[in-house]
Amino acid sequence: ELGSVGFIGLGNMGSRMANNLIKNGYKVAVHDINCNVMKMFSDMGVPTKETPFEVAEASDVVITMLPSSSHVLDVYTGPNGVLRCANLMRPQLLIDSSTIDPRTSRKVSVAVSNCILKEKKDHWEKPVMLDAPVSGGVLAAEAGTLTFMVGGSEDAYLAAKPLFLSMGKNAIYCGGAGTGSAAKICNNLAMAVSMLGVSEAFALGQSLGISAGTLTKVLNTSSARCWSSDSYNPVPGVMEGVPASRNYAGGFASKLMAKDLNLAATSVEEAGLQCPLTYQAHEIYTELCRDGHEIEDFSCVFRHYYSGKDE
Ligand code: NAD
Numbered sequence: 001e002l003g004s005v006g007f008i009g010l011g012n013m014g015s016r017m018a019n020n021l022i023k024n025g026y027k028v029a030v031h032d033i034n035c036n037v038m039k040m041f042s043d044m045g046v047p048t049k050e051t052p053f054e055v056a057e058a059s060d061v062v063i064t065m066l067p068s069s070s071h072v073l074d075v076y077t078g079p080n081g082v083l084r085c086a087n088l089m090r091p092q093l094l095i096d097s098s099t100i101d102p103r104t105s106r107k108v109s110v111a112v113s114n115c116i117l118k119e120k121k122d123h124w125e126k127p128v129m130l131d132a133p134v135s136g137g138v139l140a141a142e143a144g145t146l147t148f149m150v151g152g153s154e155d156a157y158l159a160a161k162p163l164f165l166s167m168g169k170n171a172i173y174c175g176g177a178g179t180g181s182a183a184k185i186c187n188n189l190a191m192a193v194s195m196l197g198v199s200e201a202f203a204l205g206q207s208l209g210i211s212a213g214t215l216t217k218v219l220n221t222s223s224a225r226c227w228s229s230d231s232y233n234p235v236p237g238v239m240e241g242v243p244a245s246r247n248y249a250g251g252f253a254s255k256l257m258a259k260d261l262n263l264a265a266t267s268v269e270e271a272g273l274q275c276p277l278t279y280q281a282h283e284i285y286t287e288l289c290r291d292g293h294e295i296e297d298f299s300c301v302f303r304h305y306y307s308g309k310d311e
Pocket of ligand 1: 008009010011012013014031032033034037065066067068071074075097098099100134135136137138251252253256
């Protein structure tokens with residue numbers, strides 16, 4: 001029985017995910033270091049807790065949705081962290097949906113597997129950890145249409161599936177601890193490189209005299225067709241409803257892409273692989289952020305990096 005959920009990290013994504021759990025009938029308690037969001041939840045009648053540890057004590061499941069690895073380590077293993085009472089802890093299941101490096105996911109998973117459950121319930125002998133980052137931005141979090149990619153024990157994944165499907169429309173089991181985080185950074189690496197490739201192709205096409213609209217038609221009926229060309233085109237005015245057609249506002253911020261590419265670059269280095277595009281994509285997004293475009297959608301690379309029309 002996983003009826004009570006503690007949610008930690010109520011930012012752009014987490015607040016919406018927590019709301020969907022509440023809508024689906026889960027008993028939710030929350031924590032964030034930002035007092036304003038805590039107040040927003042307490043005004044809605046949702047119990048708020050002062051520390052991650054207090055959230056854990058009140059919950060069968062803890063879900064975290066935090067900015068990066070250091071915050072995740074702090075929330076789990078810090079002095080008032082979820083694992084404070086490692087020798088007798090309450091929650092059976094811990095799910096981290098933050099985008100972090102697979103190595104940190106594995107580290108937290110090991111720390112959790114060294115803990116002991118206060119009350120052994122059903123088939124739960126020990127608390128278990130899943131890394132379950134998401135694809136889909138704020139709109140998908142709001143609509144409950146996220147995709148979860150999940151690493152950890154398969155039994156725990158199956159037990160957690162109703163929770164995932166209360167916040168998303170897909171949950172894919174990826175393998176052991178850390179493989180959810182690995183899937184996420186690989187997805188975003190491929191997405192970044194395809195966005196850069198499409199942007200270069202449009203910059204070159206335009207300077208060779210082919211309009212963006214025509215080149216889009218060609219790409220989308222040819223072998224270069226991809227999400228960056230047919231669903232999220234980076235050229236202003238080519239598609240309706242995408243960030244490129246509203247001055248790159250909203251969408252997936254360049255600074256988040258830079259962060260994810262940094263995770264990919266670190267993992268590539270640790271794995272001893274040759275992946276030059278990973279490093280180059282990371283450099284390009286770091287430069288975009290340095291030039292002041294960090295909150296614009298990551299497709300702004302077309303205008304600010306390739307088209308020479310920086311504004
Ligand atoms: P956000 O910055 O809006 O929210 C993070 C929240 O965590 C904030 O409310 C912050 O106050 C809180 N927080 C930070 N440190 C804390 C601590 N020690 N204890 C308690 N709360 C703490 O970030 P977001 O956009 O919601 O993203 C969260 C994660 O999801 C990131 O890892 C991001 O890469 C990933 N992600 C984001 C998107 C997106 O489009 N925004 C899409 C997919 C994945």
